[in-house]
Amino acid sequence: MESSHRELKEQAWLANVEIPRRGLAIATFGNASAFDAAAGVMAIKPSGVPYPTLTAADMVVVDLAGTVVEGTLRPSSDARTHLVLYRSLPGLGGVAHTHSTYATAWAQAGRAIPILGTTHADHLAEDVPCTAVMSEAAASLDYETETGNQILEVFRTRNPLHVPMVLVAGHGPFTWGTSADQAVYHAQVLEQLAQMAFVTRSIHPGAPRLPEHLVRKHFERKHGPAASYGQRK
C-alpha cells in the first residue's frame, strides 16, 4: 500500500535509530516522533519493538486526537504524551523520549540540572527544568496524557523552543525541536549536560551557576538575533 506519510515516517524512523546509536537507550527503551503540523499527524515508533529490527514502514501515524491513521502496529505507550506536546507547544516538529543514564538520574533525584557552564548555555539559558512528581489523583486519570500535562505546567512560563528539554520527575527526559532529528540531538546534548553537572557537583558540591552575563553571551551567540555560530543561511 502506498503511504501518504512516507517522508514523515522516514524522519521518525531515522530519529529512532539514532537513540541507541548515540547510547541514549538500551533494548526497546525510548521513542521519537516526527510531526506534520499541516496534516495534523505524527509518525511514532511502535510499542516494544527492538531498535535493530525497526523499519520506516513500522512507524505508526497518529492524528492529534490519538487515532491511528496509518500502520498496523500499536503506537508507543508514550504516544499520548507526545500528542499533548504537539497540541499545546507551538513550533514543535519532533519529540524524543529516552532513558539515558545521567538525565534519568537527575529526573529520579527530582532536581533541575543547574546551568554550570557554556556547554549548557549554548543550548538553553536556564536550568533544565524538572516537573513535580505526579499526584495519585492525576495518575488515576489517563497516565500518559497527565505526563504531558505535568510538562505543560512547566512551560506556562517558558518558551519551549528556547528550553527544548525537560525532566519528568521519577521518570526521565523529554526533548524536542523543529524536527525529529533536532529532538534527538537535544536528547544527546541533555545527556552530556547531565553527566557534566553530576561530575562538576561531585568535584565541588558548591560549584556556582554560570554568571548571568556569560549565560546571555553564549545563548545569544547561538540563538539571538546577532547569532554568530554556524554558517549563514
Add this chain to the structure above:
Amino acid sequence: MESSHRELKEQAWLANVEIPRRGLAIATFGNASAFDAAAGVMAIKPSGVPYPTLTAADMVVVDLAGTVVEGTLRPSSDARTHLVLYRSLPGLGGVAHTHSTYATAWAQAGRAIPILGTTHADHLAEDVPCTAVMSEAAASLDYETETGNQILEVFRTRNPLHVPMVLVAGHGPFTWGTSADQAVYHAQVLEQLAQMAFVTRSIHPGAPRLPEHLVRKHFERKHGPAASYGQRK
C-alpha cells in the same frame, strides 16, 4: 554425535555470547543457562572457557540432580546454584549470572537497589532484593548450592517472575526469566538500574523512592492484566 538437546544448547549459547556483547562481563566471568522443564535438564556454559571461543556444541547438559547428561567439558562452577533455582522457583526457563560493574558494586555494598524511577518500575515493583551474607556454617557446606539457598530465602515471600533478579551479597547478580534470552535481558536492565541508582543517590543522597501509585502504574502498564505495552499477541 547427534545431540538430543540441540535447541536448548543453541539457546544457552546465544544467551552466553550476549553477556560480553552487552558489556556485562569480561574474560570468562559470568554464565547463562537454558532450562527444559519437560526434560528436566539445563544447558549451561562450560567452566573457564573464554566467550570468543565458545560454541553451541560446548554447552554442557546437566539434569536436575547435577549429573552431566551430555557434553565433554566441565559445567560452570556456578551450575549447582542454577539448579537450585530451577528446582525451586516455578516458571524459570533461563538463568544468568554476571559480574557487571554497578550491580556487583551494590551487591558488594550489601544493599538492595532502591526503586527510584519508572525504568525500574517497568520491570519490577519493588527494590532489587539483596541476600544476607553467607554464614561460615553455610559456606562450609556445598558452597554453590548454599548460594542458591541464600537466594531462595529471599523468594519465600516474592514471586520470582515478578522480581526476576537478585543480588547475592558480596558476590554479584543472578537474573532469570521464561527463557535464557530473557534472563540476559534482565541482567542488562539490572545493570542499567544499578548505575542509575548510583548516580541518583550521588546527586541527591536523600532521593526518595518512587511513590507507590507510580510504581503500580508502570508495573501494570507492562505486566498487569490491562497491560498496554508492546504489541498484542
Add this chain to the structure above:
Amino acid sequence: MESSHRELKEQAWLANVEIPRRGLAIATFGNASAFDAAAGVMAIKPSGVPYPTLTAADMVVVDLAGTVVEGTLRPSSDARTHLVLYRSLPGLGGVAHTHSTYATAWAQAGRAIPILGTTHADHLAEDVPCTAVMSEAAASLDYETETGNQILEVFRTRNPLHVPMVLVAGHGPFTWGTSADQAVYHAQVLEQLAQMAFVTRSIHPGAPRLPEHLVRKHFERKHGPAASYGQRK
C-alpha cells in the same frame, strides 16, 4: 582552485577528525587549528559543521588579524581565541578546544586539576591551571578575544610549552602544542588526567599532591635535557 595552504589545512582537518574519534566531543562541539608561523596564518574548522561531513577543503585559513584569506565557510566562533594564543604564546603550532566531559567538569567547578600522580607529571610539572571567571566588563567587549586574554593572564608566569593546557572557568579546556596533532594529543591526555583526578579525590578527598621530587623526576624523564623517554632522534 589551487590552495596555497594545502598542507596546513590537511593538518588542521586531521586534528579535527581526531576530536570525536578520541571521544572528546559530540556533534559539532570543539575545534582545532594548525598554525604556520612563517606565513602568519592558521587553518581552522568552520563553524557548526558536524565532524563526519568535514573535509580538508572546508578548513578556513585566517591571518593573525582575523581576516579570512582562504575558504568559503565562516571560521569557528572560537577562532579569535586561537588567534590570541598564536599572537602571544611563542612556539605554538596548533591549538585544540574541546568540551570533553571530565576536563569541562573541572572547568565548571572553577578548579585547577591537582597533580596527583606520574601520568600528570609525565606531561606537566604543576596543576592544570584554571582561569578566573570572566567579568561582566570583559564579556561586554569582544568575547572570544577576551577568552584568549583570560588565558594569557594565566601564562604571564608560565611557559606555555611546559604547561600545554588550561581550563577556562565555566567553559572548558584549551590545549596546544608544536603541532595541531600534538594539541589534540594534549586534549586527550588532559581528559584522562581530569577523570583520574576526579576518581582519586572521590576515593580519598584528602589525597595529597605528588611530592615535588617525583614531579621533577617524571617531567625531566620526558622533557629535561637528560630525557630518557622515547627514541633518540
Add this chain to the structure above:
Amino acid sequence: MESSHRELKEQAWLANVEIPRRGLAIATFGNASAFDAAAGVMAIKPSGVPYPTLTAADMVVVDLAGTVVEGTLRPSSDARTHLVLYRSLPGLGGVAHTHSTYATAWAQAGRAIPILGTTHADHLAEDVPCTAVMSEAAASLDYETETGNQILEVFRTRNPLHVPMVLVAGHGPFTWGTSADQAVYHAQVLEQLAQMAFVTRSIHPGAPRLPEHLVRKHFERKHGPAASYGQRK
C-alpha cells in the same frame, strides 16, 4: 636477520597490543614484557612507540643486567622496573604496567584496594597492596630500579603468584603472571576490581571487607589444591 627470540618477542607484542584493546591505556602509555627464565632475557615494548604502529620485530630483548641483546630501538623507560621483578620474584613469565583509570586513581590515592567481593577473591585473597611513596633519597638513585625495589618491599611477606598485582603509590599498577598474556589479563581484572571498589565505597562508604571464610572459599575454588574452576588439564 634471524631472531634468536622470535617466540618471546611475539608473546610480548601480543600482550602489548592487548593493553589499548582492553581500554587499559591511551597513546603510548603502558608496556608489557615476556620473560624467558632459561635464557635469562625479556622482550619488552620500545619506548614511546604508539600501539597501532607496533610490530613484533620492534620488541627489544634485554638480559637481566639490562643490556640490550637484540633490537634497534630503545627499550621502555620502565624496563629496569620489569628486570627487578624478574630477578627477585620467582615464577614470573610476564609483567604489565598500565595507566588504567581506576587502578591509577587508587594508586594516586595511596590506598590499597579493599577486598569487597568474590570477583576480587577469585583472583587474590587479600587487598591489592599499595607501595609507600618513594622517598627523595631513593628517587635520587636509579629511579626505575627503585620503583622495582618499592614493589619488592611489599612482597617480602607475600607470594607474588598469589598476589599478582600491586599499586605503586602516586604512579599506577604493575601486574604479572606466568606469561605476558596472563600479566595483561591481571591488569584488566585489576581495573575491574578498582572500578567496582570505587563504586561500592561511593554507594556505602562503610562497606565491609568480604568475610574471611568467603575469601578462602573463592580463592581456593580457583587456586587451591581442590580447585574446581576451569577445565581439568
